[in-house]
């Protein structure tokens with residue numbers, strides 16, 4: 001039986017964000033005898049979970065119920081989620097957030113010391129736990145710090161995964177570059193969990209960090225796992241125009257107004273309810289994100305948005321909340337506005353526009369995080385279980401990372417505990433991979449050379465133009481063509497940086513190649529879904545079509561730039577498809 | 585013509601040159617650009633080999649700390665315009681080993697964080713079935729400030745003691761220990777004291793206070809150390825005069 005020395009583990013988790021860290025703790029608590037490792041291209045506490053602001057949803061109050069949380073999630077998702085997964089999710093959510101509390105997470109409290117909850121878009125009852133407006137930051141640091149107390153959890157910090165090792169039908173580890181030394185390593189594992197986060201960086205204006213390039217999605221896709229529901233990309237209605245920095249939904253939950261050029265609360269024109277001076281749940285500014293972002297586009301068409309150097313925008317008005325409330329409930333909003341827009345939201349209105357925020361789709365998994373490849377699992381934003389369907393509700397995804405991170409952890413551990421033998425000769429794949437990298441990125445192309453930044457820019461443009469908030473067959477086809485060309489041109493980049501030490505030009509090239517693969521899946525899935533549902537809006541097919549499309553899309557890579565899309569029906573348990581109603 | 589500004593960036597590529605050197609780049613001086621935007625401009629448009637860490641570009645992931653004109657700063661939260669007409673000097677964080685260009689070695693810092701035992705310590709584990717701990721907003725306020733640390737390490741680069749005494753656990757790690765010590769749910773203070781009042785612990789601090797000056801998140805590590813010394817001293821004094829204390 002082959003052995004792979006010190007870099008051999010039972011379970012290897014790729015990603016040190018909320019999902020990955022939660023998985024690591026679940027494994028070591030349930031199976032202390034297993035060797036578990038977390039590999040991450042940045043130190044875990046730098047993962048983008050850190051930027052989540054608003055909160056995490058779970059039922060704890062007496063006026064709430066699991067069925068209410070499930071219904072809000074399902075209707076928010078425009079019925080495209082699997083209801084068995086949603087039921088498991090809402091049921092396990094409270095315990096997960098409570099577990100975080102026991103690990104020290106500084107949740108906001110009521111006067112009597114109980115957990116406080118706030119309202120959030122699309123939720124009809126207040127159920128979002130929060131740690132001021134730095135929930136993701138506190139959640140991630142709590143998880144990371146707690147993980148430090150478990151000695152069995154090993155870490156590969158600043159290792160960049162370049163491929164999955166799948167042999168004899170099983171995933172048996174990964175190949176990764178140790179950034180500090182440039183060494184290419186095979187890390188063997190009996191099971192691998194991809195917790196690599198989202199892919200917002202495919203688009204030009206996004207709340208996502210530089211590292212969110214869909215790596216895990218592309219790695220799984222290349223290994224033969226389908227990407228599910230990739231056409232569903234969430235725009236957040238309130239990002240800062242130049243930087244894409246998020247102004248959390250909590251700002252609206254606390255009572256912020258969205259105003260057009262004329263100072264008018266335009267959402268009242270889009271079936272989102274009557275304007276009231278105070279926030280009303282599931283209404284107006286607290287409608288779901290897809291509907292708010294679409295309303296912005298319509299206002300833009302009517303010429304009622306404001307023109308700016310970084311695209312059109314509208315105003316988010318928080319002035320009436322007053323300095324005290326802003327400082328108490330949404331201090332980070334004030335800090336971000338001051339630092340990045342040079343304005344004080346207690347005195348001035350904030351310019352905002354829709355920006356890409358989250359991708360509902362991802363690596364196809366079952367309810368335990370298992371992918372169709374034996375030994376390969378996925379959780380968090382990288383995965384699509386699916387509970388988010390056609391539109392994720394704000395504050396569901398941090399909780400999702402915890403619930404499904406723990407589930408995938410347990411399932412991967414159980415599989416690994418079977419101690420299947422590794423295949424022989426796997427280390428050879430490292431030298432193949434080395435040659436591939438050399439050929440891909442370091443060949444000379446003379447004056448044919450392409451630049452990473454150039455291709456990236458064109459990809460951004462193609463995605464914004466063709467696969468944005470509103471899509472048509474023409475726009476998508478033209479973007480598909482561009483992405484194919486860019487994939488060709490990618491083979492002609494030659495990296496200037498020939499150092500082995502911390503070669504970020506090389507990792508950027510990899511990230512670009514991952515993004516292009518994921519982009520192709522987004523576009524093809526969007527082209528073939530000839531209906532409008534949730535965040536996927538086709539101008540040429542404006543209606544929802546349950547007859548044909550109450551099903552998940554599964555995009556398989558074919559190698560010629562046009563994925564094959566298959567469909568799998570949605571699981572319905574207790575909530576038959578209905579109309580999404582807000583503002584009532 | 586667009587206004588420009590010169591960045592003098594310290595380079596170091598170990599396989600190629602044995603010593604660090606400076607390289608100048610001219611970049612546009614754009615409104616709303618932070619220093620990090622200028623570095624990204626260099627990387628994308630001028631020199632793909634320039635190497636630095638960054639991720640969130642919103643001052644919360646803690647990866648983009650560097651010395652800007654010899655002062656530690658988060659480069660994604662520092663406007664370029666403030667340095668007009670330039671030139672601006674960008675060097676890696678002081679007192680850390682350099683891996684390459686602006687990337688410093690973080691391993692030591694990670695070890696120091698762990699020395700603070702930054703997790704909730706209780707005498708007995710509370711089962712989940714008992715529900716949440718109660719903690720009033722006032723109790724939360726006791727440790728809140730210390731929980732805001734983004735591990736950006738600027739305070740280490742501002743601290744002369746870190747430079748002189750590499751074993752000094754340092755400002756952020758002590759603040760982190762206090763974050764748990766002052767948490768009403770925690771009972772691990774004694775355990776942390778043992779670590780932090782010993783060699784390389786709080787008594788190495790000479791109260792320069794620069795750490796709190798440069799902290800981008802108002803964590804006030806200097807204040808945390810002060811408060812620690814007060815309690816730490818009492819504990820030490822008690823263990824000398826009252827040898828039975830802590831032995832029951």
Ligand SMILES: Cc1cc2nc3c(=O)[nH]c(=O)nc-3n(C[C@H](O)[C@H](O)[C@H](O)COP(=O)(O)OP(=O)(O)OC[C@H]3O[C@@H](n4cnc5c(N)ncnc54)[C@H](O)[C@@H]3O)c2cc1C
Pocket residue numbers: 014015016017018019020039040041042043044047048049050051052053054055056057135136159160161162195196197198207208209211212215216246357358379380381382394395396397398399401
């Ligand atoms: C600004 C913002 C605000 C948000 N606010 C909220 C909110 O209030 N509530 C809510 O529920 N959700 C919110 N979300 C969404 C939520 O934060 C994310 O969906 C969630 O944090 C994703 O966590 P994750 O663990 O899946 O991935 P991440 O935290 O993104 O972690 C990914 C990990 O994978 C690693 N990785 C990736 N590629 C590689 C590779 N090639 N090799 C090695 N390692 C790799 C990275 O290093 C990282 O550790 C917000 C998102 C954003 C952007």
Ligand code: SF4
Pocket residue numbers: 732733734735736737738739740755756759795798799800801802803804805
């Ligand atoms: S205490 Fe402040 S300066 Fe020091 S690491 Fe934390 S956030 Fe950075």
Ligand code: FES
Pocket residue numbers: 638639640641642643644645646647648649658659660661
């Ligand atoms: S890039 Fe994250 S703190 Fe600057």
